[in-house]
Amino acid sequence: MHINHLLILGANSGIAEAVAYEAADKGIKLTLAGRSEEKLIALKSDLTIKYESEVDYVLFDAFNISLHEAFYDSLPNKPDAVLCAFGILGSQEKAQQDWQETNAVIESNFTGAISILNIIANDFEEKGAGIIAGISSVAGERGRQSNYIYGAAKAGFTAYLSGLRNRMAKSGVHVLTVKPGFVKTKMLEGLETPGPLTAKPEDAGKAILSAMIKKRNTLYYKSIWRLIMYIIKSIPEPIFKKLNL
Amino acid sequence: MQEITNWNLYPKVKAEVKSFTSKNELARLSGMHFDTIRGNGRSYGDASLGAKVIDTTAYNKVLSFDTEKGIITAQSGVLLSDLLEIIVPKGWFLPVTPGTKFITLGGAVASDVHGKNHHKEGAFSNHIEYLTLLDAHGNLVQCSKQSNSEIFKAACGGMGLTGPIVEISLRLKAIETAYIKQKQIKAKNLENLLPLFEENASYTYSVAWIDCLKKGENYGRSILMLGEHATKEEVKSSHKLKVPKSKALSIPFNFPSFTLNNFTIGAFNQLYYSKNISAVKEMVTPYEGFFYPLDNILHWNRIYGKKGFLQYQFVIPKNDGGKGIIKIMKMISNRGMTSFLAVLKTMGPEDTGYLSFPKEGYTLALDFPIRKGLFEFLDELDKVVIELGGRLYLAKDARMSASVFHKTYPNIELFREAAKKTNLSKDFNSDLNKRLSII
Numbered sequence: 001m002h003i004n005h006l007l008i009l010g011a012n013s014g015i016a017e018a019v020a021y022e023a024a025d026k027g028i029k030l031t032l033a034g035r036s037e038e039k040l041i042a043l044k045s046d047l048t049i050k051y052e053s054e055v056d057y058v059l060f061d062a063f064n065i066s067l068h069e070a071f072y073d074s075l076p077n078k079p080d081a082v083l084c085a086f087g088i089l090g091s092q093e094k095a096q097q098d099w100q101e102t103n104a105v106i107e108s109n110f111t112g113a114i115s116i117l118n119i120i121a122n123d124f125e126e127k128g129a130g131i132i133a134g135i136s137s138v139a140g141e142r143g144r145q146s147n148y149i150y151g152a153a154k155a156g157f158t159a160y161l162s163g164l165r166n167r168m169a170k171s172g173v174h175v176l177t178v179k180p181g182f183v184k185t186k187m188l189e190g191l192e193t194p195g196p197l198t199a200k201p202e203d204a205g206k207a208i209l210s211a212m213i214k215k216r217n218t219l220y221y222k223s224i225w226r227l228i229m230y231i232i233k234s235i236p237e238p239i240f241k242k243l244n245l
Numbered sequence: 246m247q248e249i250t251n252w253n254l255y256p257k258v259k260a261e262v263k264s265f266t267s268k269n270e271l272a273r274l275s276g277m278h279f280d281t282i283r284g285n286g287r288s289y290g291d292a293s294l295g296a297k298v299i300d301t302t303a304y305n306k307v308l309s310f311d312t313e314k315g316i317i318t319a320q321s322g323v324l325l326s327d328l329l330e331i332i333v334p335k336g337w338f339l340p341v342t343p344g345t346k347f348i349t350l351g352g353a354v355a356s357d358v359h360g361k362n363h364h365k366e367g368a369f370s371n372h373i374e375y376l377t378l379l380d381a382h383g384n385l386v387q388c389s390k391q392s393n394s395e396i397f398k399a400a401c402g403g404m405g406l407t408g409p410i411v412e413i414s415l416r417l418k419a420i421e422t423a424y425i426k427q428k429q430i431k432a433k434n435l436e437n438l439l440p441l442f443e444e445n446a447s448y449t450y451s452v453a454w455i456d457c458l459k460k461g462e463n464y465g466r467s468i469l470m471l472g473e474h475a476t477k478e479e480v481k482s483s484h485k486l487k488v489p490k491s492k493a494l495s496i497p498f499n500f501p502s503f504t505l506n507n508f509t510i511g512a513f514n515q516l517y518y519s520k521n522i523s524a525v526k527e528m529v530t531p532y533e534g535f536f537y538p539l540d541n542i543l544h545w546n547r548i549y550g551k552k553g554f555l556q557y558q559f560v561i562p563k564n565d566g567g568k569g570i571i572k573i574m575k576m577i578s579n580r581g582m583t584s585f586l587a588v589l590k591t592m593g594p595e596d597t598g599y600l601s602f603p604k605e606g607y608t609l610a611l612d613f614p615i616r617k618g619l620f621e622f623l624d625e626l627d628k629v630v631i632e633l634g635g636r637l638y639l640a641k642d643a644r645m646s647a648s649v650f651h652k653t654y655p656n657i658e659l660f661r662e663a664a665k666k667t668n669l670s671k672d673f674n675s676d677l678n679k680r681l682s683i684i
Contacts, residue, residue, distance in 0.1 A: 012266065038267045042306035042320065049310045050331060186264060186303060192247075 003131065003213060005029040007079035009060060009116060010086025012039040014185025015135060018205025019083055024051040026209070031079060033060035033071075034086075062086045062112030063104075072119045081131040081212060082120050084113050087153075089187050095149045102149050109153035114160050121164055124173045132168075133176040133212050134161045138220070140179070141229045144245040165217060174215045178208055181225035197224065249298065252546050253289040254553030255615060255643055258676065260296055264303040271409055272383040274299050281675035282405045284349030285324060288356065289556040289641040291676035292404040299409065301351050307331060308412065315417040316374055321351030321410045326540075333532070334486050337417035338474065340372035344588075346537050351410045356640035357402030357601040359608075361450040361472070361536075361590060368596040368603050370401035374414035378407060381669035385411060390597060399663035402598030404639050404677055406684050408667045422485040424475040425450070425535040429526045435465030435574060439567040439607075442591050445471050450535070455587035457577060457611075465574055467589070475529050488531035549614045555643060557623060558610035560592055560603060561635035569633040570607050573626060577611070582622055584611035599660035600683075602638040610641065620644055639677065650681040657683065 006023050008016050011032035020030055024047045032040050032055065040057035047055045060071055072078075087109035095101040117132060124130030139147055140154030158177055165175035182193040183204045204221050211219040220226040235243070250257040262283070265271045280295025285302055301322035309318045315337045317328060325339060326346040332338065343358040352358075354376060359368045366372075375389040378400055388397040400407045428448075432438035438453055445451060450472035459466050477485055539545050546554070561569045570589065577584060588610045592603045613619055627649045630637065636653035637645050651657060664684050671684055678684060 036267055036269075038269070042267075042308060045308050046306040049307045186266065189264060190247075190261070 003028050003081040003209075005031070005077060005079040005081070007031045007033060007075070007082045007120075009033050009082065009084045010062065011057070012036060012043060013085045013087075013135075014187060014201045015180065015183055015204050015208070016083065016085035017043060018201040019085070019208050020047060020205075021050075021202070022205045022209045024053040024055065027051075027053060029054040030056070031075065031077075032057040035059065035061050060116075062108050062116070065112060065115045068112075068116045069119055072116070072123070078123060080129065082117075082133070083208070083212070084117055084132070084134045087113065087135070087157075089147070089150055092145075092147045092149060105149050106153045109150065110156045110160075113157055117160075117164065121168065121173065125168060125171045128172045130173045131176065131212050131215070132161075132164065132173065133178060133208065135178045135180065135208075136161065138179050138181050138225050138229050142233050142240075146245060176208075176212055176216055177218045178211070179218065179220050179225065179229075180204060181220070181222060181228070183221070197222065197228075249283070249286070249294060250553070251289060251291075251293065251643075252287045253556055253612075253643065254546060254549070254551070255555065256291060256294065256676070258291075258294045258296070260294070260298045262298045262300050264300040266303050268379070268385065268411060271299070271304070271379060271411065275379055275381075275409060275672070276383060278672055281673055281677075282351070282355075282409050284322065284352035284355075285347055287345055287348045288352065290639060290643045291680065292355070292639060293352075294676040295674070301349055301409070305349075310335075312337075315419060316414060317417060318374075318412060318414040319350055320412055321349060321354075323350050324348065325350065325353065332417055333420070333423050333488075336420055336486060338420045338532070340416060340418045341366065341369045342536055344537065345540055346533075347540060350413050350415070354401055354410055354413055355403060355405045357596055357598045357603075358640070359590075359592065359596075359603050361452045361470075363603055364446065364451070364591045364593040365449050367593060368402075368598070368601055370397075370597045370601060372416045372418075373397075373401070374416055376400055376413055377411045378667050379409045379411055380667040381408065381672060386667060395659075395663040396666050398597050398599050399660050400598075400667075402596070402601035402639075403660065403664065404600065404683070405675060406668060406673055406678055407664050408673055418474075420474045420486075421477045422475045422480045423488045423532050424480045424482075424485075424529050425472040425532050426475040426479055427528050427530050427535055428471040430469045430471070431524050432465075432467045432469060434463060435467070435567075435571050438465065438467045438469060438589070439570070441469050442589075442607075445469070446591070449473050451591065453589040455574075455589055457574065457584050457587050460578070464578065465571070470535070472535050479529055481529075488533060549612070552615045554612050554614045555619065555623065556610060556612050556641040557626065558602075558608060558638040558641040559626075559630045559635050560606050560608040560638070561630060561633040562604065562606040563591075565633065567607070569629070569635070570609055573609070573629055576626065576629070580618075580622055582613055582619065584613055587611050599656040599663065600639065600654055602636065602640070604636070606635070608638075610638075642677075645681070647681045650683070660684070 006028050010016055011034045034040050044055045044057050090101055090105035136158045137154040139151040140158045143151050161177040182198040184198055185201050199222050207221050246259050248257055249260050263274055279297045279299045282299045283293035304320045304322040307319045312335045341360045353369050357368045357370045375387055378386045380386050448471040453467045453469045455467040590608050592608050595604045661684050
């Protein structure tokens with residue numbers, strides 16, 4: 001399958017930028033959507049200067065759900081592929097005490113993502129073509145005390161993408177669930193992560209775009225995370241609940 | 246907290262490091278009492294070290310490139326290597342480049358770097374259209390040689406003590422090809438080398454590599470490398486502005502320091518010489534090998550072992566400069582303080598920056614693996630450099646004393662006054678500043 005025009009929602013996230021560079025290198029037209037105009041302009045100029053590719057940008061706020069319909073309607077040319085890459089990690093400790101923090105994690109990773117993807121999925125379904133990719137997380141595979149609010153939101157998003165894939169299968173629209181492990185982006189700044197399990201954003205970007213083009217269903221990146229999560233999911237609950245994870 | 250260090254692996258400090266991708270994020274960090282700003286960690290000193298450090302490498306976008314006029318504007322964290330990939334195919338080159346392309350644009354300004362063309366074209370600051378800085382109030386200040394010139398003079402070579410450099414607009418140099426017409430001349434010793442520099446002063450690029458190990462009359466045998474950007478006619482390839490990708494080798498771990506005895510250094514130099522058999526050799530070569538010979542050996546710094554090394558780069562004026570260079574080289578040889586690389590260049594008149602390193606004369610750069618007695622020895626060398634009217638390069642320095650610094654950088658008061666305009670309450674206070682009391 002070929003992608004002509006990719007819409008990236010949350011285009012300034014570390015992984016999203018890496019996908020954007022990879023797509024620009026392949027000559028794919030890009031529409032960058034995000035909250036910070038300054039960052040979008042900088043990314044657009046960098047992509048345009050480096051790859052002489054066609055790039056535009058549009059402001060988009062995942063939290064502002066009432067504007068999602070208008071946002072999509074306003075796009076002059078509709079994309080044939082979308083990557084939903086936004087979502088904040090938040091602070092687990094803070095979220096336990098502070099509903100605002102919890103709600104922001106849920107709204108960005110779950111509610112906001114579903115709101116905009118509902119709209120895009122309906123459009124793609126009507127056209128009978130398109131690729132939808134969502135960046136979920138291995139954190140959604142099993143709740144752990146260190147980040148279960150983020151994990152719960154991502155688990156919800158994973159379930160959504162799985163259901164959407166099932167619904168779209170008959171209409172020629174493909175849905176990819178991306179489950180990154182550690183990717184060395186700003187999101188992980190200050191966190192020490194084990195080297196062999198930590199991916200470079202540019203490698204993740206390549207893998208994601210390639211999985212979209214190849215119409216894969218689920219991408220673990222790095223792929224070792226599929227095995228790691230399989231093991232983590234197999235630990236019996238009576239033991240799991242006592243672990244310090 | 247993480248451990249950070251620069252290219253020479255000394256000193257190492259524990260630091261809280263934060264990056265940013267927009268001016269707003271930078272302004273927020275700047276208000277949080279960070280000690281210093283850090284690029285790609287390719288300096289040899291402590292200017293980018295402190296307990297709380299702002300990392301610019303994620304702020305790395307190219308904002309505009311005028312391919313007609315040759316002006317490129319970018320965020321401070323972009324690497325020169327990224328710029329080269331963009332500009333060379335369009336017929337442009339960096340106006341000044343140091344010996345590695347893996348430095349950030351902001352670092353190039355803050356160190357006011359020089360290259361093999363300083364005697365002809367000055368330092369980096371000589372080619373800047375304008376800079377923007379973030380001042381202590383979180384406002385952006387634009388400066389250039391013409392406007393807000395005190396701030397400009399402080400920021401260029403100011404080692405980050407003027408607060409963060411945000412954007413840089415650079416005037417590029419037009420090239421016809423991505424190749425260098427290179428000429429190599431072998432010199433038997435230092436006495437022969439120095440006149441060769443003078444005879445070839447019209448070359449845009451010149452640099453000499455010196456073998457510090459040979460004793461007796463061959464002491465200081467060297468190769469002088471001269472270069473000009475090759476014209477279209479001089480390049481046979483049909484892709485004039487494209488060069489073949491070179492393969493990078495990586496040194497994957499720190500060498501144990503005992504491998505770095507005189508024997509291995511001798512072997513290295515021998516190897517280097519065997520490639521250059523005839524006395525004078527001319528060739529047309531891709532720019533990368535000419536400007537960045539060591540960039541193809543990634544992590545070459547690890548060859549010195551875990552303890553790291555010190556780089557010692559000084560400049561001394563030309564009158565007696567030749568004798569001065571010979572004197573210092575002899576002191577090094579007599580102490581058995583072998584240096585792996587000795588690189589000699591000539592420099593033109595002083596640059597704009599109050600703390601810019603270059604001044605008219607000879608500059609010599611040496612690497613010394615850290616071992617017992619080295620620091621004391623370098624203190625002795627400092628005295629000789631001061632006597633000869635010279636000074637040390639702050640981007641290469643991790644150890645000189647405050648008194649040596651203050652004796653050799655006469656514009657310090659002007660710098661302090663200007664630095665107040667953007668770094669009002671001395672919020673930015675790097676380990677370099679703590680050591681040298683610059684502001």
